[in-house]
Amino acid sequence: MKVSIFITCLCDAIYPRVGEAMVRLLHRYGIRLHFPEVQTCCGQPAFNSGYWDAARESAQTIIQAFEDSDFVIAPSGSCVGMIHHHYPTLFQNDPAMMKKVNNLIEKTYEFSQFLVHVLGIRDLGATFPYKVTYHPSCHGSRLLGVKDEPYILLSHVKECQLVPLPFAEDCCGFGGTFSVKLSDLSGAMVDEKAEHVLETEAEVLVGLDMACLMNIAGRMKHKGKELRVMHLAELLYEGVTMHG
Amino acid sequence: MGNLEPNSPLKERISLALNNEFLRNAVKFTTERLRKGKQTATDELGNWEEWRSYGQAIRMHTIAHLDYYLSQFVNNVRAAGGFVHFASTAREAVEIAMKIMEAKQAKSVVKSKSMVSEEVHINQALEEKGIEVVETDLGEYIIQLAGETPSHIIIPAIHKNKKQIAELLSQVAGEPLPADTAILAGFVRSKLREKFLSADIGITGCNFAIAESGSIVLFSNEGNARMVSTLPKTQITMMGMERIIPTWEDLEVMATLLPRAATGQKLTVYMSAITGPKRSEDGDGPEELHIIIIDNGRSNQLGDPEFQEVLNCIRCGACLNACPVYRHVGGHAYGWVYSGPIGAVLTPVLQAEKEKWGEVANASSLCGACYEACPVKIPLHDMLVYLRRRNVEQGTTKKREQWGMKVFQKVASSHKRYRLAIKAGRIGQKFVARKGEIKAKIGPLKKWTAHRTAPALAPRSFREMWQDLQQQQTQIELDPTIQKRMEEMLKKRGDQHESEQK
Amino acid sequence: MNPNRSEEILKELERKAKEKEETFFQHIANRLGRPRLHTPPIQPVRGVPSFWRQYHLDFEERISLFMANWENLGGVAKRFGCKEDLVTFIRNEAETMQAKKLIRWQHPVLEQLEIEKTLPKADVTIWKESNREQLLQKAAEADIGIVVADYAIAHTGTVVVLSGATKGRSVSLLPTALMAIIRTEDVKTKMGEVLAVIQKRNGPSMPAGIHFITGPSRSSDIENDLTIGVHGPGIVYALLLDE
Numbered sequence: 001m002k003v004s005i006f007i008t009c010l011c012d013a014i015y016p017r018v019g020e021a022m023v024r025l026l027h028r029y030g031i032r033l034h035f036p037e038v039q040t041c042c043g044q045p046a047f048n049s050g051y052w053d054a055a056r057e058s059a060q061t062i063i064q065a066f067e068d069s070d071f072v073i074a075p076s077g078s079c080v081g082m083i084h085h086h087y088p089t090l091f092q093n094d095p096a097m098m099k100k101v102n103n104l105i106e107k108t109y110e111f112s113q114f115l116v117h118v119l120g121i122r123d124l125g126a127t128f129p130y131k132v133t134y135h136p137s138c139h140g141s142r143l144l145g146v147k148d149e150p151y152i153l154l155s156h157v158k159e160c161q162l163v164p165l166p167f168a169e170d171c172c173g174f175g176g177t178f179s180v181k182l183s184d185l186s187g188a189m190v191d192e193k194a195e196h197v198l199e200t201e202a203e204v205l206v207g208l209d210m211a212c213l214m215n216i217a218g219r220m221k222h223k224g225k226e227l228r229v230m231h232l233a234e235l236l237y238e239g240v241t242m243h244g
Numbered sequence: 245m246g247n248l249e250p251n252s253p254l255k256e257r258i259s260l261a262l263n264n265e266f267l268r269n270a271v272k273f274t275t276e277r278l279r280k281g282k283q284t285a286t287d288e289l290g291n292w293e294e295w296r297s298y299g300q301a302i303r304m305h306t307i308a309h310l311d312y313y314l315s316q317f318v319n320n321v322r323a324a325g326g327f328v329h330f331a332s333t334a335r336e337a338v339e340i341a342m343k344i345m346e347a348k349q350a351k352s353v354v355k356s357k358s359m360v361s362e363e364v365h366i367n368q369a370l371e372e373k374g375i376e377v378v379e380t381d382l383g384e385y386i387i388q389l390a391g392e393t394p395s396h397i398i399i400p401a402i403h404k405n406k407k408q409i410a411e412l413l414s415q416v417a418g419e420p421l422p423a424d425t426a427i428l429a430g431f432v433r434s435k436l437r438e439k440f441l442s443a444d445i446g447i448t449g450c451n452f453a454i455a456e457s458g459s460i461v462l463f464s465n466e467g468n469a470r471m472v473s474t475l476p477k478t479q480i481t482m483m484g485m486e487r488i489i490p491t492w493e494d495l496e497v498m499a500t501l502l503p504r505a506a507t508g509q510k511l512t513v514y515m516s517a518i519t520g521p522k523r524s525e526d527g528d529g530p531e532e533l534h535i536i537i538i539d540n541g542r543s544n545q546l547g548d549p550e551f552q553e554v555l556n557c558i559r560c561g562a563c564l565n566a567c568p569v570y571r572h573v574g575g576h577a578y579g580w581v582y583s584g585p586i587g588a589v590l591t592p593v594l595q596a597e598k599e600k601w602g603e604v605a606n607a608s609s610l611c612g613a614c615y616e617a618c619p620v621k622i623p624l625h626d627m628l629v630y631l632r633r634r635n636v637e638q639g640t641t642k643k644r645e646q647w648g649m650k651v652f653q654k655v656a657s658s659h660k661r662y663r664l665a666i667k668a669g670r671i672g673q674k675f676v677a678r679k680g681e682i683k684a685k686i687g688p689l690k691k692w693t694a695h696r697t698a699p700a701l702a703p704r705s706f707r708e709m710w711q712d713l714q715q716q717q718t719q720i721e722l723d724p725t726i727q728k729r730m731e732e733m734l735k736k737r738g739d740q741h742e743s744e745q746k
Numbered sequence: 747m748n749p750n751r752s753e754e755i756l757k758e759l760e761r762k763a764k765e766k767e768e769t770f771f772q773h774i775a776n777r778l779g780r781p782r783l784h785t786p787p788i789q790p791v792r793g794v795p796s797f798w799r800q801y802h803l804d805f806e807e808r809i810s811l812f813m814a815n816w817e818n819l820g821g822v823a824k825r826f827g828c829k830e831d832l833v834t835f836i837r838n839e840a841e842t843m844q845a846k847k848l849i850r851w852q853h854p855v856l857e858q859l860e861i862e863k864t865l866p867k868a869d870v871t872i873w874k875e876s877n878r879e880q881l882l883q884k885a886a887e888a889d890i891g892i893v894v895a896d897y898a899i900a901h902t903g904t905v906v907v908l909s910g911a912t913k914g915r916s917v918s919l920l921p922t923a924l925m926a927i928i929r930t931e932d933v934k935t936k937m938g939e940v941l942a943v944i945q946k947r948n949g950p951s952m953p954a955g956i957h958f959i960t961g962p963s964r965s966s967d968i969e970n971d972l973t974i975g976v977h978g979p980g981i982v983y984a985l986l987l988d989e
Contacts, residue, residue, distance in 0.1 A: 001722065001730055007706045009656075013666050014699050016706035023713055030722035035710050040662040046652055048610055049645070050632030054653035061659060070734055089626075106737060118733065119726050138611035171568040175609025177645075180691040182606065185258050187695030188572045189609070218696030221681065274970055294795050301791035311774040312783040318767065324951065327756070329763045330770045340759065347755035382976055383967035399967060406969050425971040433976060440977075441886060457945075457952050467919060467963040467978025474915045474955070475882065485774075492945055493793030496938045500794070510815070510902040511937075514978065515958040522954050525911035527873060527881045529954050539770070546777035 004034040004069035006062065006108070008079045008210075009041035011231075015210045018075045021237035022111060028240070029119065033073075039065035042079040047086055049177045056090050063087075063100050071118065072108040075231055076209050077140015080110040085143045110140060111233055112149035112208055123156035126239025130228075131161045133202035135193070135216065137209035138171050150208060150232055157239055166196045174215040187219075194219040197227070204228045206235050250579035254603045261573035267403045271395075271574040274402050275565040281508020282562060282617075289504060299501045300621040302494045303556035310546065313455040313488045314537070320458025324520025326533040334364035337538045341366055341447075341480055342373065344534055348478050350375055350444040354436075356462070356469040357381040358449025359397065359559060360484045360538055362581040363594070366447065377447075378439045380468035382432055386412060395575030395583065397561035398506050403574055436468070446472035446530065450483035451559070452498055453535075456491045459519040460535065463502060463512040470514050479521070479530035485537050486555040498558060505619035506560040541594035550630045554589055556620045563624060566617035569607055578604055585614035585624040592631050599640045605631035663707065670701045677701075794938055801901075803935045808900040809986065812933050815903025819961025820974060821982040825930070829859060832987055836892070836925065837864045839983070843923065845889035849873060852912035853894045855927060855987070861892065873914040882916055891921035891979070895928040897940045898984070902960055905984060906940055909955035918959060923981035926959070930988050 003026070011018045023033050043058035062083070066072045074080050084105050091097040115121045134154065140146040154162050173179065173189025180186075193216055197205050205227055207213045217229040230238075250257070261267060286292040306313055318328045331337035345353075353370055355361065355377060367388075370377040379388040383401035387394060389412040394400030401409070410423040413431055421431055448469055452461040460481055462469040473479055489498060495517075503509040522529030545551040564570045564584030575583030580601070582590045588604050595601040605628050614624040635641050655665045676684040677700035685693045692698050775782040793799075803811060813823035826832040836859070840848065849871040850856050862870045871884040885891065893913070897906040905926045909915050918924055934940050937958075944956065963978030974980040 001727070001734075009662075012706040013669070013701050016702050016704065016709055019706040020709065020713060023717065027717045027720070029726055030720050031726075032717045032719065035707070035714070037707060037710075038659045040656045040659050043656065046649055046656070048629055048632070049649065050629065050634070050636035050641070051649040051653070052633055052636075054649050054656070057653055058656035061657065071730070086629075118730060120729050121726075138609075138613070142612035142616055169613070170571075171609045171611035171613065173568065173609055175611070178606070178609045181645075182255065182258060183691040183694060184255075184262055185569065185572060185607075186609070188262055189568055190695065192572075214699055215696065218692070218698060221697035222695060270969070277970060291795065291797060294797070298791055298795050302789075305787070305789055305791065308778065309783055309787040311771040311778070312785075312787060314774070315767075315771050316786075324954075327760060327763070328767075329759060330766045332770070332773075343755055343759050347752045347759075349752070380977070381967070382965045382973075386967065399970075401967055406971075409968055425968045425973055428968060429965065429973040429976055436977065437886065441882065457950070459952060459956075465963070466965045466976040468976075470915070470919050470957065471977055474919060490789060491792060492941045493938065496794050496936075496941060499937060509960075511904055511958065511960045513819075513960050513962070513964055515960075517952070517956040518954065519952040519956075520954055522909070523911070525875055526909060526954060527875065527878055527911065527914045528885075528916045529909060537770075539773075543774055543777050546774060547779050 002034055002069045003031050003071045004036055004066055006039060006072050006074035008074055008076045010210050011075050018210060018231040018233055021233040022075060025233060025237050036065035042082040044082045045176050052090060059087060059090055063104055066104055073111055073114045075111050075233055077110045077137055077144050077146050078209050080108055081139040081143035083108050110144060110146050112153055113146055116149045116152055122152050124236050124240055126236050127158040127243040128235060128239040129159040129243055130203045131163060132204045132206055133163050133165045133200040135165055135205060135207045136168055137207055137212045140208050163200045163202055165200055172212045172215050174212050190215050190219040204230060206230050206232050208232055257577040257579060258573050261577045266405055267574050268572060270402055272571055274399055275571055278507055278565040282505055285504040285508040295500055296619055296621055298497050299619055302497055303620050306488050306490060307486060307555045313490055316455040317453050317458055317488055321535055324458050326520045326535060329536045331536055331538045334540050337364045337536050338366055338369045340536050342369060344480060345375060348444055352376040352443045353445045353447055354378050354380050354439050354443040354472050355447040356472040357384055358482055359581060360449055361482045380436050382466060385432060393581060396564060397559055440471045440475045443476045445478045445480060446476035447480045448472050450481050450487050452489050453483055453487045454492060454495060455488055457519055459517045462516045465513045467514055470516055473518055474528050477530060478532045481535045483537055484542060485539050486542055501619040502558050502560050505562040545593055551593055551627060553622050556622055557586055558620060560619055562617040562619060563614035566613040589624055589627045598638060602635045602640055666705050673700050803900060808933045808935055809930055812898055812900040812903055816984045819903055821961050821984055823984045825986040827988050832985060833859050833864050840865055840890060847888045848890045849885050849888040849917050850892035851894060851917055855894045873917055874912050885916035885920040888921035890923045890925060891917040892925045893918050895926045898928045898933045899937050899940055900933055901936045904958050904960045907957050908953040915955050919978050921979055924979040925983040925985055928984055928986045930986050
């Protein structure tokens with residue numbers, strides 16, 4: 001059984017501890033993750049900006065990397081959504097590639113999806129004695145349909161006080177290159193998101209996509225507000241190792 | 245249409261909106277109200293997803309067979325005694341309307357809300373000929389007095405406050421009116437009553453056109469669409485050629501979707517189905533009915549697999565209310581008559597000059613809230629990406645961006661270059677990163693750091709950690725329950741492949 | 747301009763339309779990448795979902811749902827067991843409102859009510875074939891317009907009125923208040939039933955105006971404040987009659 005990690009470029013370069021948490025968490029169940037080195041980025045920044053040739057080249061590294069994997073897991077609903085939703089568009093005129101794309105799609109899961117649907121794990125036996133709020137990232141929840149999974153996992157974490165985030169489903173304003181192209185607008189959007197997070201008085205903001213979390217955390221810091229921002233994998237890993 | 249240009253670049257329009265605090269608060273308040281209304285109304289109805297699928301299926305089918313249904317509609321309008329005209333462009337639509345004005349020697353026109361008439365700029369043409377034209381929807385009347393364009397499909401004057409409205413109406417009244425909603429609305433009621441009763445011609449839009457009977461269907465809350473289609477002797481209806489639905493049965497689906505998606509109402513206060521002019525024995529209703537069927541860029545979407553579905557739109561405005569971008573900037577930032585996600589798609593596809601209008605497709609974070617809100621499931625978030633790709637193909641994107649994407653392509657197409665790029669980045673950031681953070685507002689990061697602190701690259705990337713990490717993961721037994729589940733899934737996958745091959 | 751010139755312009759427009767028509771349709775077919783379609787296509791989905799077709803309320807459920815919906819919209823809903831009570835109610839309301847001018851359809855139900863006799867001081871206009879301008883003026887001045895609903899829809903709280911020689915559209919539109927008399931047997935569960943009956947009764951030629959009225963005229967265009975009676979009637983009565 002070959003289970004591979006698609007680390008995603010952001011977690012690779014900036015948040016490797018998210019990948020580390022995934023590796024260590026899954027190892028507890030006897031899963032030894034596999035990391036094919038040829039992977040780079042899913043290609044989304046180029047795809048969403050309209051540069052599809054660049055996106056295709058980048059996507060090819062992903063398709064190649066996981067050709068012989070049985071399962072692929074990634075710490076991002078957005079990157080997995082890119083594979084599921086947009087790879088077929090990118091390669092629609094290439095039947096040989098389409099076959100590979102379809103093979104990749106059926107084995108690729110976002111982290112919380114994989115835990116709940118593939119492994120059938122709901123309770124990891126974690127304890128996390130903090131007030132937590134959850135931001136459902138748009139691509140994970142809308143493109144990929146990851147809605148209940150994180151709540152299922154969080155609801156089984158002992159001593160974790162989960163508080164609802166007002167306007168949770170509103171975009172944080174990241175949007176990839178959008179945040180640079182229309183930075184003032186993106187700034188206004190993330191400011192509102194940060195305000196909503198602060199309203200909850202949560203000690204920890206958790207999510208399934210580091211891009212959105214990076215955006216919100218960056219705004220928090222800019223405003224001088226301290227708040228822990230974590231990927232769900234990190235929270236769960238800390239929950240099973242430190243607080244139990 | 246082609247003669248119009250956005251009055252300033254997208255960024256400037258957005259910046260103008262972001263600095264207008266009243267506008268932003270008003271837009272937030274209104275869209276939240278409408279969103280909540282929609283949520284309540286769809287929950288109350290139940291099975292919303294199934295209704296959406298039906299709405300989508302009906303619209304898809306109609307558009308795919310538009311020539312048939314449109315010609316059926318036309319024949320039935322004529323059978324009921326109405327006139328039909330065809331306009332390929334905005335200019336033709338205006339010319340036809342003006343000819344009718346001439347034939348009727350019209351001096352005054354009352355209009356009910358119609359987006360397509362905004363699109364062709366009929367008011368401008370009427371005014372140039374000295375014909376008085378009055379918008380009769382309360383919100384439209386207000387913005388007409390202010391000389392502006394609508395900022396929301398459903399609530400056009402969302403950006404005006406009571407005091408501003410009182411000032412505008414006081415000028416009409418010739419005396420100061422208090423900033424009191426009931427008084428202001430009462431004044432408009434009596435003022436427009438005179439106009440309705442004396443106008444030579446009424447111009448309406450058309451929410452739906454029913455092919456099987458040649459009927460046009462109008463939805464309104466104030467009753468002005470009824471006035472315009474009841475009192476003047478001549479009625480002109482301007483309709484986008486895609487407004488068709490095949491049957492009355494289909495109308496029930498649309499009447500279930502449209503008001504709920506738009507305002508959260510079970511039905512708008514008035515829904516009127518008009519079939520032909522008044523019958524000879526009727527005491528009211530138009531003696532003559534002219535329907536102008538307008539293409540104006542719509543047919544270019546037909547047969548285009550990426551954009552044909554945009555013609556399914558029923559103009560409810562739900563995507564505006566759901567959109568986080570619209571929420572912050574309102575409608576005018578989009579530059580043309582249609583705003584929000586639907587506007588960001590319609591504007592570049594309907595306008596002939598793509599290079600001028602293409603950039604509005606960038607006004608989205610691609611969050612997909614528009615698709616989720618759309619009662620007929622138009623994939624607007626995908627269309628926005630297609631538009632961006634067209635901008636790239638046409639070479640209208642900024643040079644700096646093109647260059648940046650070339651670099652991305654180089655780096656992301658090879659893991660070796662990718663690995664080197666991370667290393668190079670780590671060296672480069674030494675000058676700006678402090679304690680894992682970057683605050684400096686310089687170089688390519690400044691757009692980001694103007695509003696946020698940026699994280700620094702990690703001291704070791706995941707791929708650099710991998711060797712060590714892998715060694716720490718000792719070989720242990722896979723949990724048997726998990727192993728069983730995974731094996732079953734693999735088997736199922738294999739079986740599926742086999743059956744597909746057969 | 748002489749009337750001939752006017753005729754000429756319209757004829758010219760009509761000629762152009764006929765000339766353009768087929769090109770217009772053919773262009774659509776070309777864009778869709780297939781020959782022009784002349785036979786009716788098969789609709790894979792037509793009308794409402796099947797669960798909705800099965801949705802049906804009992805008589806009493808329909809009446810009470812209709813009344814609840816109408817009241818929620820800000821309308822007045824009353825039910826009467828006999829004509830006499832209905833007439834008394836109309837008289838009392840008209841007197842409370844100090845209504846001086848009324849306008850009503852010429853309709854068998856309204857003839858029987860003898861509203862003119864109960865309100866001898868009021869100026870009551872009856873809508874029947876006569877001078878258009880005069881009727882419109884009367885309707886515009888009226889305090890109350892009285893119609894008999896052709897149908898009502900319980901699910902949305904809607905009154906449906908069809909236009910005709912004795913059934914002016916303006917009567918339900920121009921007066922300050924609208925009174926719609928509804929025979930309880932005309933209250934249907936949902937819109938689809940009403941649409942089907944109208945189609946069945948009218949065959950291929952529908953009445954010129956079919957109006958669905960769901961509560962008082964309203965607007966939220968000024969700072970989201972809900973305002974009633976913007977152009978149409980702000981006071982609306984649904985008066986259900988059981989006979």
